[in-house]
Amino acid sequence: QVQLVESGGGLVQAGGSLRLSCAASTRTFSNYAMGWFRQAPGKEREFVAAISWGIGIPNYADSVKGRFTISRDNAKNTLYLQMNSLKYEDTAVYYCAASWQGRTLTTVGEYDYWGQGTQVTVSS
Numbered sequence: 251q252v253q254l255v256e257s258g259g260g261l262v263q264a265g266g267s268l269r270l271s272c273a274a275s276t277r278t279f280s281n282y283a284m285g286w287f288r289q290a291p292g293k294e295r296e297f298v299a300a301i302s303w304g305i306g307i308p309n310y311a312d313s314v315k316g317r318f319t320i321s322r323d324n325a326k327n328t329l330y331l332q333m334n335s336l337k338y339e340d341t342a343v344y345y346c347a348a349s350w351q352g353r354t355l356t357t358v359g360e361y362d363y364w365g366q367g368t369q370v371t372v373s374s
Contacts, residue, residue, distance in 0.1 A: 257270070301321070
């Protein structure tokens with residue numbers, strides 16, 4: 251069982267930045283691929299970014315490419331999402347997730363564990 255706890259959400263003006271963190275309660279953190287998803291009210295949960303296990307190859311949704319950066323610190327069992335140039339449409343609850351055997355890492359079904367989410371609100 252892996253517990254994931256997100257932090258770092260909040261209210262920010264458009265054009266601003268936030269950094270989300272996700273702390274994992276597992277000694278085998280480096281063996282999991284990790285991802286960030288988001289869900290806005292009335293919408294389905296959508297892929298934001300993912301990072302592979304090991305050396306950490308990143309992958310991004312087109313909507314955040316060039317603005318968001320995913321990274322991981324395996325020594326601290328922590329996942330990060332640096333979000334710059336935030337837009338109103340980035341407003342959502344952001345979730346981190348861990349995948350043991352996912353391939354594309356872009357779909358909800360590939361992930362085994364989820365955090366409780368952290369709210370990000372961008373004012374226009």
